[in-house]
Amino acid sequence: MLAFTEHRGLVLRLPWENIDTDQIIPARYLHRPRDAGYGDQLFHDLRFTPDGKLRVGFPLNDPTKAESSILVAGKNFGCGSSREHAVWALLDYGFRVAIAPDFGDIFFNNSLKNGLLAIRMDEQSIESLMQVEGDSTILSVDLPHQSITNRDGLSLSFEIDSYRKEALLKGESEVQMTFRLLDEIKEFEARHITENPWIETS
Amino acid sequence: MGKTLFDKIWESHVITERDDGTALLFIDRHLVHDATAQAFDQLKAEGKKVRRPDLTFGMADHYIATHHEPDRDPVHDNMVTTLAENARDQNIMSFGAGDERQGIVHVAGPELGLTLPGTLLVCGDSHTSTHGALGALAFGIGASEVAHVLATQTLWQKRPRSMHIRIDGELGPYVTAKDLILTIIGTIGANGGAGHVIEYSGKVIDELSIESRLTLCNMSIEAGARAGMIAPDETTFAYLNGKPFAPQGELFERAVSAWRELKSDADAQHDKEVTIEARAIAPTVTWGNSPETALPITGHIPALEEIELNKREQYNATIEYMGLEPGEKLTTLIVDRVFIGSCTNSRLEDLREAAKIAKLGKAKVPTFVVPGSQQVRRQAEQEGLHEIFLQAGFEWREPGCSMCVAMNGDSVPAGARCASTSNRNFAGRQGPGSRTHLMSPAMAAAAAITGHLTDVRELEGTKC
Incomplete structure (x- = not known):
C-alpha cells in the first residue's frame, strides 16, 4: 500500500451526512480492473448530469477546489456497500486524507489498508475545518505527530491505533506481515479444528 | 462478569492480540462472489495461493443474469466466468451459473x-451480517481484507x-421482520450501530423463523x-439438521451440545x-435516500419545518431527487416498478407472503420476482x-442480486419510482436516477396490484 507520513493539501468540504459508497462510486463501474484507475468515476453521479455535464453546486466542481486532496465530510461517511473501489476512487483522484465525525466501519478499514488516512474527529473540530476560508484551507496533516495545522495557527490532534499508524508509515503489505506469524496461526488452527471438527466440511 | 454471545465467539477465534487491542482472528468460513475479482488479483500480486481452499466457497450472484437476454453486456458474464476461473485455479468449490446450489451468497450460504x-x-x-441469524459472528470486509x-x-x-436490542411484545398482522428492522434503523439511525455488533433478543425474536431472523440480521x-x-x-438446530454442509449424525449431535452454550450469560x-x-410497529416504508428515513405507511413525507436547520439543504436535495411533495401522504405515491428479491427478502417465506397478495389482483406496473436461490426457486415452483x-x-426470474444493486443489467429507469424489498434506497442504487422505497414483500406486492404505496392491511381480502 501507499505509505503515509505527512501531507499538505487543499480541503474539500462535503458537509452532508450518510454519504454512502454508492455515491462515492456507482456500482456500474466496479468491474474494471484495479490498474484501470477509478479517479474519473469518483462521486460520478453527484459530479455529472446524465448527459455528462458538470453538475453546478457540487463542491468538487468548483474550479478552485478541483485539486483538493483532503476531504472533510459529515457523519457516517462511506456507509453502505463494502466496495473498496470507493477508497481507490478517492486515492486515484488525488485524495490522501478523509476526515469525518465517523465513518462506515468497512470503509474506514479499507482506507487505512490502502494509504488513505481516515481520521475520526469530534464534531467541534470538524466544524472548525468546515469554517476555514481562502489560503487557510491548505492543511498540513502530520501522521507521526498526529496533528493537523494551517498557516493561521489552527492546530488539531487526532487519534489513530498504534498498529495502523505503523503500517501506514511503513506502507508494508499486511499479508507479508501476517505470514511472519504463520507458526502461531497453524498451532491455533490445529487446536481450534480439533475442538470444533464440524468446521471442516469434507 | 458474564460474557455476551459476541464475546464468546470473538474470544474463541483470537490467535494473537496486539497492544492496541487489534486481534488476529481465525476465519472458519470465507465466502467469495463474482464481484471479488480484484481481491484474487491482489492475492496473485502478493505471490500467494488460497491457504484453506476447503474453508472457502464461491457463489455467483452480483453479475449473474436473471433471465435470458440476447443483448446482455458481455462484461457481466465475464465477471461470472472470472469467478469460476479463479475458483478452479485455487481449488475452491464454487456455485456458478447452472449449478442447482447457486443463489445469492447470503441466501444460499445458510440454506446449504x-x-x-x-x-x-x-x-x-456488507450484507454478510445476515449469517448472524444462525448464531455465527459474520461481517463484511473489503477487497484487501478478502x-x-x-x-x-x-x-x-x-x-x-456490543449493543443489545430487545424486542418486546408481538408483531401485528402483516408486520414482518422487514418492518421491524426498518423501524430499528429509523429509531437508532443509519450510524446508530457504528462500531458495534448487535445482538437481538426477546420474545419476538424467539418466535421468528430462521428466514425472518436472516432478514433482521441482514439489515x-x-x-x-x-x-x-x-x-x-x-x-436454529432444526433448521440446520440435514443441511448438505452441516455436520451429520453423531457429529451434528456433538455440535448441537456445544452450540447450546452460545448465548449471553445472564450477568453479561x-x-x-x-x-x-x-x-407499536406498522408496515414500514422509507421515503428518502437513507434507510433511516423509515416511517409507518400511515405517515407522510416530512415537511421542511420538521427538519433540523443544519439538515435542510440535504433534505431539499432528497425531496428533489425522490420527486416528492413535502407533507404528502405516503399512500399517495404512485409507483412505476416493483422489485421482490435481494438477500433481504427473497426466501421462500417472503415469496409466500408476496403470493398471498398477488392473488388479490393484477400488476399495474412491471414487477420482478427474483428468488434468492435455485433451491428457493424450485421450492416455490413446487x-x-x-x-x-x-x-x-408479475415476472418470475432466475436467482441473483438483480435489481437490488443493478450490476447485472436489471435496473430501474431514471426518474422511475420503485417499491422494493431490497435493503438500500441510496440515490442511484437501483440504476442512475432511480427512486427506491424499501418495504416488505407483502407491501411490495400490494403496491404492484394497486399502482401506489399501499397499507397492505387495508386491501380488500387482507382484513383480519
Missing part, C-alpha cells in the same frame, strides 16, 4: 449449511463494542453495525441497550407460487 453457529464467517459484501483472508485464513480486526449494516446476531436455539453487560416495542405470480402479471 455453510453457516454454522459459533463460527466466524466473512465475505466481501485477499488477506484468502492468503492466510485470518484477519486483523479491532474488537467492536444490521444499514444501522451502521458490523454484524447482527441471534443466539442459536431449537429453531452490553455497551449499549435498546428496547423496541413490537406492538408450491405453485410462480403460477400465482405469472397469473398476476
Whole structure:
C-alpha cells in the first residue's frame, strides 16, 4: 500500500451526512480492473448530469477546489456497500486524507489498508475545518505527530491505533506481515479444528 | 462478569492480540462472489495461493443474469466466468451459473449449511451480517481484507463494542421482520450501530423463523453495525439438521451440545441497550435516500419545518431527487416498478407472503420476482407460487442480486419510482436516477396490484 507520513493539501468540504459508497462510486463501474484507475468515476453521479455535464453546486466542481486532496465530510461517511473501489476512487483522484465525525466501519478499514488516512474527529473540530476560508484551507496533516495545522495557527490532534499508524508509515503489505506469524496461526488452527471438527466440511 | 454471545465467539477465534487491542482472528468460513475479482488479483500480486481452499466457497450472484437476454453486456458474464476461473485455479468449490446450489451468497450460504453457529464467517459484501441469524459472528470486509483472508485464513480486526436490542411484545398482522428492522434503523439511525455488533433478543425474536431472523440480521449494516446476531436455539438446530454442509449424525449431535452454550450469560453487560416495542410497529416504508428515513405507511413525507436547520439543504436535495411533495401522504405515491428479491427478502417465506397478495389482483406496473436461490426457486415452483405470480402479471426470474444493486443489467429507469424489498434506497442504487422505497414483500406486492404505496392491511381480502 501507499505509505503515509505527512501531507499538505487543499480541503474539500462535503458537509452532508450518510454519504454512502454508492455515491462515492456507482456500482456500474466496479468491474474494471484495479490498474484501470477509478479517479474519473469518483462521486460520478453527484459530479455529472446524465448527459455528462458538470453538475453546478457540487463542491468538487468548483474550479478552485478541483485539486483538493483532503476531504472533510459529515457523519457516517462511506456507509453502505463494502466496495473498496470507493477508497481507490478517492486515492486515484488525488485524495490522501478523509476526515469525518465517523465513518462506515468497512470503509474506514479499507482506507487505512490502502494509504488513505481516515481520521475520526469530534464534531467541534470538524466544524472548525468546515469554517476555514481562502489560503487557510491548505492543511498540513502530520501522521507521526498526529496533528493537523494551517498557516493561521489552527492546530488539531487526532487519534489513530498504534498498529495502523505503523503500517501506514511503513506502507508494508499486511499479508507479508501476517505470514511472519504463520507458526502461531497453524498451532491455533490445529487446536481450534480439533475442538470444533464440524468446521471442516469434507 | 458474564460474557455476551459476541464475546464468546470473538474470544474463541483470537490467535494473537496486539497492544492496541487489534486481534488476529481465525476465519472458519470465507465466502467469495463474482464481484471479488480484484481481491484474487491482489492475492496473485502478493505471490500467494488460497491457504484453506476447503474453508472457502464461491457463489455467483452480483453479475449473474436473471433471465435470458440476447443483448446482455458481455462484461457481466465475464465477471461470472472470472469467478469460476479463479475458483478452479485455487481449488475452491464454487456455485456458478447452472449449478442447482447457486443463489445469492447470503441466501444460499445458510440454506446449504455453510453457516454454522459459533463460527466466524466473512465475505466481501456488507450484507454478510445476515449469517448472524444462525448464531455465527459474520461481517463484511473489503477487497484487501478478502485477499488477506484468502492468503492466510485470518484477519486483523479491532474488537467492536456490543449493543443489545430487545424486542418486546408481538408483531401485528402483516408486520414482518422487514418492518421491524426498518423501524430499528429509523429509531437508532443509519450510524446508530457504528462500531458495534448487535445482538437481538426477546420474545419476538424467539418466535421468528430462521428466514425472518436472516432478514433482521441482514439489515444490521444499514444501522451502521458490523454484524447482527441471534443466539442459536431449537429453531436454529432444526433448521440446520440435514443441511448438505452441516455436520451429520453423531457429529451434528456433538455440535448441537456445544452450540447450546452460545448465548449471553445472564450477568453479561452490553455497551449499549435498546428496547423496541413490537406492538407499536406498522408496515414500514422509507421515503428518502437513507434507510433511516423509515416511517409507518400511515405517515407522510416530512415537511421542511420538521427538519433540523443544519439538515435542510440535504433534505431539499432528497425531496428533489425522490420527486416528492413535502407533507404528502405516503399512500399517495404512485409507483412505476416493483422489485421482490435481494438477500433481504427473497426466501421462500417472503415469496409466500408476496403470493398471498398477488392473488388479490393484477400488476399495474412491471414487477420482478427474483428468488434468492435455485433451491428457493424450485421450492416455490413446487408450491405453485410462480403460477400465482405469472397469473398476476408479475415476472418470475432466475436467482441473483438483480435489481437490488443493478450490476447485472436489471435496473430501474431514471426518474422511475420503485417499491422494493431490497435493503438500500441510496440515490442511484437501483440504476442512475432511480427512486427506491424499501418495504416488505407483502407491501411490495400490494403496491404492484394497486399502482401506489399501499397499507397492505387495508386491501380488500387482507382484513383480519
